[in-house]
Amino acid sequence: MNTPQKPAQTFWGLWNTSFGFFGIQLAFALQNANVSRIFQALGSKVDDLAFLWIAGPVTGLVVQPLIGHWSDRTWGRFGRRRPYFVAGAVLAALALLGLPNTPLLIAAALFLWLLDASLNVAMEPFRAFVGDMTPPHQRAQGFALQTWFIGAGAVLGSLAPAAFNALGIANTAPEGVIPPSVRYSFYLGAFAMVAAVAWTALRVREYSPAEMAAFADEPEAAAGHEPLVYPARGPLWMLGGAALLGVVLALGLDKQLLVLGGGLVAFGLLQVVVRARASTGTLAQVISDLAQMPRAMRQLALAQFFTWVALFILWIYTTPVVTREVFHATDTSGAAYNAGADWVGVMFAFYNGVAALAAFALPVLARRIGNVRTHMVGLGAGALAFLLLLVIRDAHLLLLPMALVGVAWASILGMPYVILTRVLPARKFGIYIGLFNLFIVIPQLIVATAMGGVMRSFFPDQPKWTMLVAAVVMAGAVIAMARVEEQD
Known part of the structure; x- marks a missing residue:
């Protein structure tokens, strides 16, 4: 008897599978482009911004592997992945409604924690969802369309404050109050988040575990579980952490490092x-799964680590760099500062728009030079972009490095996952993609705890130099990718 192959998706099948990412990324774009602005409006200093972002990476460290593990093992009347991304969407919408309406900095930080946790709950199963719903030969196309939705959602989210301002809604407010254009943008994000995720949840029927196990092109879906491995290096991790705590306390270093x-x-x-x-x-x-990561995943992890250090620097410090260096503004309630902050939204929208287009060009390049080399090209474009952000002082010329960031972003969102799905067992897409995302959130945690101290020590009131740091670590990501052994 012939074993059935997993059927290829039609274009609209791929569309429905990934459409929820439109709403998720719209929310992420609002967060990335506006949270530093909100924190500064509520009284945060520039060198404290990184620490206020710490909730996201701390939450991601816990949430992403657990959600991946549980979603691999979930099956009920609502499916396998869908219960998680629907719950995440609802909670994220509540956070989007609350974040721009609080007058207290600590409350804004708590809403950011809820938003980031909820987006993690929604996003992680979506990555595995594409793997679940597509046969191996179609996953590059599936991740490309997902990247397109990420770019499209991010364009709308990044442009929203400037668009509302163009409609006559004020983009300035008294000190300690969030401008109306930002508040309305977050309301739009809450609606889009719920609507887009609901579309995918209602339009896509998931394969049951029995169906997944029966597909001939997913032979590992039915394999037995590996024996548990108990790593023996726990004491070394404890010793390293204790040493860092001791150095911070003894030398009076930044307490965020604690x-x-x-x-x-x-x-x-x-x-x-x-x-x-x-x-x-x-x-x-x-x-145990972390200890048994496939070799290619371990190699990719180092590149992923450097990549996301650079990206987190971009998201935290672009607003203070552009408002200070290009718009010559530090007063967060002034028109010049808010014009600069709006322009950052335009810049972020532009790079996401480029990413949406590049998402379909990168697979063509990958067929010629391979997935690993294609990702190296994308990361190299990102490193060059950060160097240009360091030196360019014309607002419109800043779109040039943003175009390069867009190429890098398209590659970051797609190519590592195309490489990974060649080596991951189908029954463990959720947990391994969740663990792989640790190498996104760990660098965010490091930036959030260490970057403020670096700024105060080496370039106080000069946030532009963060872009040089980002360029160096992104170049490190290119070097790390050169070690990755691509599998057919």
């Missing part, structure tokens, strides 16, 4: 406890 040291100690302690108890629960399984 968060990083404490995280290392906690990670090591968790490994020690799991190993000592020979646990078989969820945390033990996640740690």
Whole structure:
């Protein structure tokens, strides 16, 4: 008897599978382009911005692997991945409604935590969802269309404040108040988030576990689970974290680094406890999967780490760099500052628009030179973009480096996942993509805890030099990609 192949999706099948990412990325774009603006309007200093963003990476460290693990094992009347991204969409919408309406900086930071946690809950299963719903030969096309939706949503989210201002809605407000154009943009994001995710949830029927196991092109979907592995390096992680805590306290370094040291100690302690108890629960399984990552995934992780250090710097510091260096403004309630902040939204929209177009060009290039080299080209464009952001002082010329960022962003959103899906077992798409995303959130945590201290120590009141740091680490990502062994 012939074993059935997983059927290829039609164009509209791929469209429906990825449409929810439009709303998710619109929300991400509003966050990336406007949260620093909101924090500054509520009284935050420039060198404190990174620490206020810390909620996202801390949450992602916990949420992404757990959601991936649970979604791999979920099946009910509402499906496998859908319950997670629907719940995440609803919670993210609530956070989008609350974030621009609070007068308190601490409350804004808490709403950012809720927003980032919810977006993680919604986004992580969507990556695995594309793998679930497409046969192996169609996944590059599926991730390309997903990248297009990410770019389209980000364009709308980034342009929203400037568009509302063009309609006559004020983009300035008294000190301590968020401009109406920003508030209305977040309301738009809340609606789009729920509507887009609901479209995918209602239009796509997921394959059951039995159907996945029966497909001939997903032979590993039915394979047995690997034995649990208990890493023995927990004490080393604890020792490293304790050493960092001691150095910070002894030398009086930035107290934000205590968060990083404490995280290392906690990670090591968790490994020690799991190993000592020979646990078989969820945390033990996640740690075991982390220890058994495929070789290609380990190689990609280093490049991913450097890449996202640079991206997080871009999202945190572009607003203060552009408003200070190009619009010569530091008063967050003034017209010049808010015009500069709006222009950052235009810049982010532009790079996402370029990414939406580049998403379909990169697979063509990949067929010629391979996925790894294609990603190296994309990351190289990003490194050059950061150098240009350091030196360009004309607002319109800033669109040139943004075009290069767009090429890099398209590659970052697609190429690593195309490479990964060649080596990941189908039954573990969720957990391994969740673990791979740790190498997105760990660099965010490092930037959030360390970058403020770096700014105060080396370039106080000169945020432009953060772009040089970003250029160097993005070049490191290119070098790391050269080590990745691509598999057919």
